[in-house]
Amino acid sequence: MxxxxxxxxxxxxxxxxxxxxxxxxxxxxxxxxxxxxxxxxxxxxxxxxxxxxxxxxxxxxxxxxxxxxxxxxxxxxxxxxxxxxxxxxxxxxxxxxxxxxxxxxxxxxxxxxxxxxxxxxxxxxxxxxxxxxxxxxxxxxxxxxxxxxxxxxxxxxxxxxxxxxxxxxxxxxxxxxxxxxxxxxxxxxxxxxxxAGHDIRIDHRSHLEAGITIAPTEHVGVHATQINRQGGEVSRIRIDRQSADRNADTIRRRPDEILKLITNEKSVFSRYDIARALHRSINDDPQTFQNAFAAVMASKALVELKPDSSGVRGRDGEARYSTVEMVAI
Missing domain, CATH: 3.30.930.30 (BirA Bifunctional Protein; domain 2)
Structure with a gap:
């Protein structure tokens, strides 16, 4: 995104x-x-x-x-x-x-x-x-x-x-x-x-300002890429372990937090988008990831959109989702 x-x-x-x-x-x-x-x-x-x-x-x-x-x-x-x-x-x-x-x-x-x-x-x-x-x-x-x-x-x-x-x-x-x-x-x-026809957005607000309690990840930017190419050591860890564990607990208790994070960037999304957002926010333990993913998919805030002539489903037939709040808007 x-x-x-x-x-x-x-x-x-x-x-x-x-x-x-x-x-x-x-x-x-x-x-x-x-x-x-x-x-x-x-x-x-x-x-x-x-x-x-x-x-x-x-x-x-x-x-x-x-x-x-x-x-x-x-x-x-x-x-x-x-x-x-x-x-x-x-x-x-x-x-x-x-x-x-x-x-x-x-x-x-x-x-x-x-x-x-x-x-x-x-x-x-x-x-x-x-x-x-x-x-x-x-x-x-x-x-x-x-x-x-x-x-x-x-x-x-x-x-x-x-x-x-x-x-x-x-x-x-x-x-x-x-x-x-x-x-x-x-x-x-x-x-x-x-x-340009893209249903995506950027948001200048911090997570705190946007009302999101999930700890943000660090963007590995151009300077880190340059250092890495020159042989320097650059940590590629997205988020420290303590923050990742807290995020996993937050998502388990309030799965709509990750949905809020996604809809700050795009109003319609796929299971892949959910998985990617989770991957950025929690550690790489497979069981932790599966538990978080299941919690999000079971969230009452999640809405599966019906396929129609406008192509809500992707070309691969993958379901598209939004949230109750976005559908209301």
Missing amino acids: AIYHFSMKPIARSGGRSAVASAAYRAAERLTNERDGLTHDFSNRQGVEHAEIVLPAGSSAYWAMKRSTLWNAAERAEKRSDARIAREFEIALPHELSAEQRLALTRAFAADLANRYGAAVDFAIHRPGGGGDIRNSHAHLMMTTREVTEHGLGDKTLLERENRWLLANHLPPSQLQLKDLRQAWEHLANRHLAM
């Missing part, structure tokens, strides 16, 4: 980073940082599906459409040794979408960021590596920390302002802005999934 992943981090000099180097790596280009004279050549890097710069609607800052010019301007605009030069957003792209659909979705989110903050957004879509998880299509979006104008970079964006200043001006602090961005990405991704 589509995975929700949305993270934001600064690209700051205090961490020894430069926006020029970061942009070169993400777009697989050769760029020179005019500030220190260092050239960063990643032109032979594989796996970059598409790279593009997006400006606010109606902007005439055409100078910013050149990657080297944009990020060298960002470097020049900041004088402090600990300055934040860019903001980076990393998002997981639904693997159910085609390459063209993933591009349209990423471009739409980049435009939302650019319009929201009056900034330039440089995005790159990366496909999964040869030995990686096929679901790890993702995008990096680098946003300027200053508003982009016709003649250069201007004032700091609202995301870079101090919370004290924001609150004094009756504006949301950075944490509320981030929460709003996470919701915006969820709504946009779900709209694009629906337009």
Whole structure:
């Protein structure tokens, strides 16, 4: 199923980073940082599906459409040794979408960021590596920390302002802005999934916020895949034993919890979807799994849908299910 992943981090000099180097790596280009004279050549890097710069609607800052010019301007605009030069957003792209659909979705989110903050957004879509998880299509979006104008970079964006200043001006602090961005990405991704004909959703909420007491699993993301390919040790355990045992007990007593977890992502599902959700939430003991599966299949919240001309049953004849709540909706 589509995975929700949305993270934001600064690209700051205090961490020894430069926006020029970061942009070169993400777009697989050769760029020179005019500030220190260092050239960063990643032109032979594989796996970059598409790279593009997006400006606010109606902007005439055409100078910013050149990657080297944009990020060298960002470097020049900041004088402090600990300055934040860019903001980076990393998002997981639904693997159910085609390459063209993933591009349209990423471009739409980049435009939302650019319009929201009056900034330039440089995005790159990366496909999964040869030995990686096929679901790890993702995008990096680098946003300027200053508003982009016709003649250069201007004032700091609202995301870079101090919370004290924001609150004094009756504006949301950075944490509320981030929460709003996470919701915006969820709504946009779900709209694009629906337009592509997929009955699946992503949910930005934590299990606790969604009213689910099952302990969540850790997403083994792109960084873990890279470490593993380079020979490093990466734990592939989905969930620790104590949490898995607690989950099994929760599912035995309240099997509708796992159904709530599934219907947060899709409204119609199969026995395979139930099995997969259980596999992610409990340990690998066969008897524990069978007991949990039987409890879910016997849940009063589960509804087997009648096959009809719309193809409720799959092509393989497998039954499709939903829940009492979803059918009511």
